[in-house]
Amino acid sequence: MTTVKELPVQDYFTSGHTACPGCGGAMVARIAMKVFGPNTVVYHPASCMLIFSSTYPNNAFKVPFLHVLFENSAVCAAGIKRALNRLGKSDVNVVAFAGDGGTADIGLQALSGAAERNEDIIYIMYDNEAYMNTGIQRSSSTPFGAWTTTTPVGSVHAGKVEFKKDVPRIMMAHDVPYVATASIAYPTDFIKKLEKAKAKKGFRYLQVLAPCPTGWKAESSKMVELARMAVETGIWTLMEYEDGKYTVNRTPKFSPVQDYLKAQGRFKHLTPEDIKKIQDWVKSKWEKDKALEQVYK
Amino acid sequence: MMQMKTQTEKKVVTGDYAAAHGALLARPKLIAAYPITPQTFIVEHMSEFIADGKLDADYMAVESEHSAMSACIAAEATGVRTYTATSSQGLALMHETLFVAAGLHLPIVMPVVNRTLAAPIGIWCEHNDTMPQRDTGWLQVYCEDNQEVLDMVIQAYKIAEDERVLLPIMVNLDAFILSHTVEPVDLLDQKMVDAFLPPYKPKHAYLDPSDPMVVGSFAPPEYIMEARYQTEMSMQAAREVIGEVTEEFADKFGRDYGGLIDTYRMDDAEVALMTLGTVTGTARDVVDSFRANGKKVGLIKLRFFRPFPARELIEATKGLKALGVYDRAISFGSGGPSWIETRHALYGHTDIPVTGFLAGLGGRDVTPENVGMMFDSLLGLAKGQGMPHVSWIGTRGVEP
Ligand SMILES: Cc1ncc(C[n+]2csc(CCOP(=O)(O)OP(=O)(O)O)c2C)c(N)n1
Ligand SMILES: [Mg+2]
Numbered sequence: 209m210t211t212v213k214e215l216p217v218q219d220y221f222t223s224g225h226t227a228c229p230g231c232g233g234a235m236v237a238r239i240a241m242k243v244f245g246p247n248t249v250v251y252h253p254a255s256c257m258l259i260f261s262s263t264y265p266n267n268a269f270k271v272p273f274l275h276v277l278f279e280n281s282a283v284c285a286a287g288i289k290r291a292l293n294r295l296g297k298s299d300v301n302v303v304a305f306a307g308d309g310g311t312a313d314i315g316l317q318a319l320s321g322a323a324e325r326n327e328d329i330i331y332i333m334y335d336n337e338a339y340m341n342t343g344i345q346r347s348s349s350t351p352f353g354a355w356t357t358t359t360p361v362g363s364v365h366a367g368k369v370e371f372k373k374d375v376p377r378i379m380m381a382h383d384v385p386y387v388a389t390a391s392i393a394y395p396t397d398f399i400k401k402l403e404k405a406k407a408k409k410g411f412r413y414l415q416v417l418a419p420c421p422t423g424w425k426a427e428s429s430k431m432v433e434l435a436r437m438a439v440e441t442g443i444w445t446l447m448e449y450e451d452g453k454y455t456v457n458r459t460p461k462f463s464p465v466q467d468y469l470k471a472q473g474r475f476k477h478l479t480p481e482d483i484k485k486i487q488d489w490v491k492s493k494w495e496k497d498k499a500l501e502q503v504y505k
Numbered sequence: 506m507m508q509m510k511t512q513t514e515k516k517v518v519t520g521d522y523a524a525a526h527g528a529l530l531a532r533p534k535l536i537a538a539y540p541i542t543p544q545t546f547i548v549e550h551m552s553e554f555i556a557d558g559k560l561d562a563d564y565m566a567v568e569s570e571h572s573a574m575s576a577c578i579a580a581e582a583t584g585v586r587t588y589t590a591t592s593s594q595g596l597a598l599m600h601e602t603l604f605v606a607a608g609l610h611l612p613i614v615m616p617v618v619n620r621t622l623a624a625p626i627g628i629w630c631e632h633n634d635t636m637p638q639r640d641t642g643w644l645q646v647y648c649e650d651n652q653e654v655l656d657m658v659i660q661a662y663k664i665a666e667d668e669r670v671l672l673p674i675m676v677n678l679d680a681f682i683l684s685h686t687v688e689p690v691d692l693l694d695q696k697m698v699d700a701f702l703p704p705y706k707p708k709h710a711y712l713d714p715s716d717p718m719v720v721g722s723f724a725p726p727e728y729i730m731e732a733r734y735q736t737e738m739s740m741q742a743a744r745e746v747i748g749e750v751t752e753e754f755a756d757k758f759g760r761d762y763g764g765l766i767d768t769y770r771m772d773d774a775e776v777a778l779m780t781l782g783t784v785t786g787t788a789r790d791v792v793d794s795f796r797a798n799g800k801k802v803g804l805i806k807l808r809f810f811r812p813f814p815a816r817e818l819i820e821a822t823k824g825l826k827a828l829g830v831y832d833r834a835i836s837f838g839s840g841g842p843s844w845i846e847t848r849h850a851l852y853g854h855t856d857i858p859v860t861g862f863l864a865g866l867g868g869r870d871v872t873p874e875n876v877g878m879m880f881d882s883l884l885g886l887a888k889g890q891g892m893p894h895v896s897w898i899g900t901r902g903v904e905p
Binding site: 300 | 579
């Protein structure tokens with residue numbers, strides 16, 4: 209198993225990009241590109257990552273880079289891959305890096321289509337839990353209770369009323385070769401999953417929790433800590449669905465969710481009832497995870 | 506004009522088959538498409554060509570037209586020749602992607618079977634699918650018959666891939682009137698097509714890890730204006746390239762389509778009608794019968810709508826006393842798109858009245874009588890009789 213220390217020194221997502229300090233998405237890109245290496249083509253939809261890595265005439269990626277639109281990442285990556293195959297370059301990794309909005313909402317149709325066709329691509333959703341690029345609007349991946357600019361804290365409603373959409377399970381329902389979640393706070397686990405994804409063929413989906421200091425209203429220095437707390441509380445599950453087998457990679461400590469919630473401005477308005485709702489949600493999620501392990505053995 | 510130089514295989518085929526066979530001969534490496542009436546035969550034929558081993562290509566049965574064009578853009582940007590086809594709602598759904606294909610200078614070829622757009626929903630011929638796409642940076646050519654459809658798919662690749670152009674192109678054919686109607690078509694010889702259309706090799710933009718580049722960067726205002734100017738320059742350069750390709754095709758295959766426009770019996774004509782699409786065929790017959798009665802009428806066939814043939818129209822309309830422009834679409838609040846463009850093109854070059862005719866919207870037949878009425882009004886107009894700027898032909902509740 210490769211550790212952070214053993215990763216190549218060489219970066220293919222380099223410094224000089226314009227992400228906010230502490231940006232979880234930038235950490236995802238940096239680690240992932242160290243694993244994928246130079247024989248890679250990347251696709252980026254409209255998102256923070258497009259803007260902070262590629263504003264003409266600069267680009268932080270040292271590999272070929274395509275942007276077409278917002279909602280078509282999976283099909284564009286598939287088009288690149290099939291064309292490379294036709295040109296006799298079938299050894300090239302094709303990786304789409306898309307946000308949660310570009311994946312769970314507007315891009316879900318193209319994602320589902322590409323997964324059903326088992327297109328030979330790696331799709332990485334960096335999940336910062338809102339449309340950050342356009343100014344922190346809610347996505348279906350925004351968690352319950354979170355403040356965003358379209359789920360404001362008002363006198364009638366406060367924060368998002370719905371729970372987070374479970375995209376990994378939607379991808380599991382497509383029965384693709386590989387589905388996994390990861391967190392920037394667990395780089396060894398993330399690297400292992402990237403290596404697995406790289407080695408496999410067919411449609412591979414990774415969803416990585418990528419905290420956002422601007423949207424989550426927390427200090428840049430706290431991003432890795434928040435990503436760790438999300439796992440320890442059981443709010444974020446580290447899982448893998450591989451060749452039909454479901455595994456939870458880490459049993460949470462089930463530390464109280466309020467430690468995680470209190471550390472972020474986006475949750476500061478939550479009432480004790482809201483916090484209890486989230487604690488109950490964690491419990492039922494864990495029960496579902498255990499049941500899934502039994503079903504997909 | 507239409508004499509055959511080479512006698513190859515002639516088969517009785519639909520317009521959709523002609524569109525598919527043209528693509529077969531062009532040897533694309535990736536086809537991504539989504540079915541919609543009346544384009545469905547095209548995607549079915551392409552699937553059959555691949556299933557039967559006649560064409561060595563990827564067929565991506567994507568989940569929407571938005572994805573079909575996205576796949577073509579990504580594959581073309583990677584470096585292979587692509588093909589897709591659509592119609593009506595499918596083209597409208599693609600709208601967002603069309604700008605990207607042109608902005609990235611990707612020479613994608615796409616037949617569009619012209620069909621009406623909802624609401625009311627219908628499946629028959631109208632040009633209100635392609636006309637609203639006029640500002641996306643795609644070339645557009647409208648076909649008169651099935652032979653022209655096949656010939657133009659081949660020519661479209663040659664024009665689009667020319668280094669001076671590098672823009673995508675729509676080859677338009679009228680729903681059902683061509684798409685589902687059989688006509689004898691010279692299916693061309695593969696070796697001759699190969700000699701006419703060499704394999705696609707991107708020179709400027711491609712995705713290759715051994716030579717990394719960014720395709721589709723985010724660009725601040727310092728750069729986008731120049732990008733727009735370059736697209737316009739490519740569109741202008743296409744005029745010359747279309748002329749060259751028309752000539753080379755005529756030379757090799759024996760059919761000369763005239764370039765941006767074609768004309769019929771325009772020598773000494775006093776009035777002329779301009780048409781696009783299949784109405785042109787009807788109008789040829791009507792011109793013949795008017796001429797047989799000693800009436801000096803002529804016909805201008807608008808082939809390319811983008812780039813718009815301004816210079817050619819100034820030339821072709823010299824000496825006329827009145828010009829009518831037929832449209833199968835309306836820009837609400839103004840008039841037919843070709844009529845608008847023609848008046849703009851002729852402004853300052855002529856004093857003659859230029860009047861617009863709307864007929865056949867939603868797929869209604871445009872009969873020889875309808876076209877005869879147009880010529881009658883034009884002859885009246887030439888004598889100084891008044892008429893509205895835009896006339897609705899064969900429309901209930903509208904005075905003829
Ligand atoms: C069709 C379309 N609708 C809306 C937008 C505007 N838009 C650009 S990025 C974005 C949000 C991206 O959110 P996400 O995918 O979560 O990425 P993030 O910026 O959070 O990293 C939106 C709404 C667009 N570019 N295209
Ligand atoms: Mg986001």
